[in-house]
Amino acid sequence: MRRTWLLPALALAAGVLTTPTAQATGGHTVRFATFNASLNRGTAGQLVTDLSTPDNAQARKVAEVIQRNRPDVLLINEFDYAPQAVDLFRRNYLEHGQNGARPVDYPYAFIAPSNTGVPTGFDLDRDGSTTTGNDAHGFGLFEGQYGLLVLSRYPIDTRGARTFQHFLWKDMPNAMLPDDPATAAPKDWYSPEILDVLRLSSKSHWDLPVRIGRDTVHFLVSHPTPPTFDGAEDRNGTRNNDEIRFWADYTTPARGRYIYDDKGRRGGLSPSADFVIAGDNNSDPLDGDSVPGAIDRLLHAPRVVETHPGSQGGVLAARTQGGANATHRGNPYFDTADFADTAPGNLRVDYVLPSRGLWPLRGAVYWPTDALARLNDASDHHLVWEDVLVSRR
Structure with missing residues (x-):
């Protein structure tokens, strides 16, 4: 049996599926992962078309990457909001072994609308038009482009799920709103x-409670906007900073009181709740174009445990490509995205971060250097995973 949950119109079907472990008590080792798989397409409906047959070359590579890493709970960034595509991807790709890799089955899936391509009616980039992708709540050529998808071997408690698609940027206290460089007034790029309408999340932020035996782990996922493709006002950089800050506030006791979800429920995560934060945050601790310290706010949040997955592939790529990589301050072992030798070079932008109370065991960035290096062009990002021990305390 396969379950895909959509928003709006959530429903928790009756019955319980067997979890991946037979033990109802004791610890579970669970592999959480994030993968910006670049399964976005240039036109609405194209992803459904591409996944309707089992022979799309890029989708086969993405599926093989997933099969060779076998995460239990997986966030896929840049999967267009197309609910029909979820089953097509599972049935035509993940459930068929790719090039000798074993098939993988995800009985549970969650997909919901994205702010990408949703028009605001305003000229956000001041180019004289109100109808371009830059004028949407999140950049997109159509509604739902560059969306999110979560696949899981464990049940997702959809009744407890929270989405924050409609949270307004201005409602974040001390929001880093962009300045108009032509004026002396602060935070005045937007009227x-x-x-009054502009949302914080460029896609969405989701809190998905995942039931692991008798435990619940909140899978907190998002994909903040790249801090580029703007001007001196840095409207994307400032927004990236605050999208990252959202989870830091949400998981810090008393700091998330201002937050409200799409159903109107207020407040952040319970201080006793276990969580794993995952996503392409488009922010490197030392290099790139994000606001200085943007990702550090999350990495150093009181309840977050920073993990340091890495790969020799990242080291080799930086050495081979040179260019901007040669000037980086960060260790290329931790890079997760291959942006080649031109600015900004390869960066660490994809993260899997468990909470205190969970035990990170080991992790890696999947950047092979052997014969499987043929998979490295599946996306310009690499899958990042972390094995976490979930144990009742």
Whole structure:
């Protein structure tokens, strides 16, 4: 049996599926992963078309990467919001072994609308038009482009799920709103009329409770906007900073009181709740174009445990490509995205971060250097995983 949950119109079907472990008590080792798989397409409906047959070359590579890493709970960034595509990807790709890799089955899936391509009606980039992708709540050529998908071997408690697609940027206390460089006034790139509608999340932020035996782990996922493709006002950089900050506030006791979800429920995560934060945050601790310290706010949040997955592939790529990589301060062992030798070079932007109370065991960035290096062009990002021990305390 396979379950895919959509928003709006969530429903928890009756019955219980067997979890991946038979033990109802004791610890479970669970592999959480994030993968910006670049399964976005240039036109609405194209992803469904591409996945309708089992022979799309890029989708086969993405599926093989997943099969060779076998995460239990997986966030896929840049999967267009196309609910029909979820089953097509599972049935035509993941459940068929790719090039000798074993098939993988995900009985549970969660997909929901994205802010990408949703028009605001305003000229956000001041180019004289209100109808381009830059004028949407999140950049997109159509609604749902570059969306999110979560696949899981464990049940997702959809009744307890929270989404934050509609949270307004201005409602974050001390939001880092962009300045108009032509004026002396602070935070004035956007008019009050724009701020009354402009959402914080460029895609969405989701809190998905995953039931692992008798435990629950909240899978907190998002994909903040790249801090580039703007001007001196840095509207994307400042937004990237605050999208990252959202999870830091949400998971810090008393700091998330201002937050409200799409159903109107207020407040952050319970201080006793276990969580794993995952996603392409588009922010490197030392290099790249994000606001200085943007990702550090999350990495150093009180309840977050920073993990350091890495790969020799990242080291080899930086050495071979040179260019901007040669000037980086960060260790290329931790890079997760291959942006080649031109600016900004390869960066660490994809993260899997468990909470205190969970035990990170080991992790890696999947950047092979052997014969499987043929999979490295499946996406410009690499799958990042972390094995976490979930144990009742």
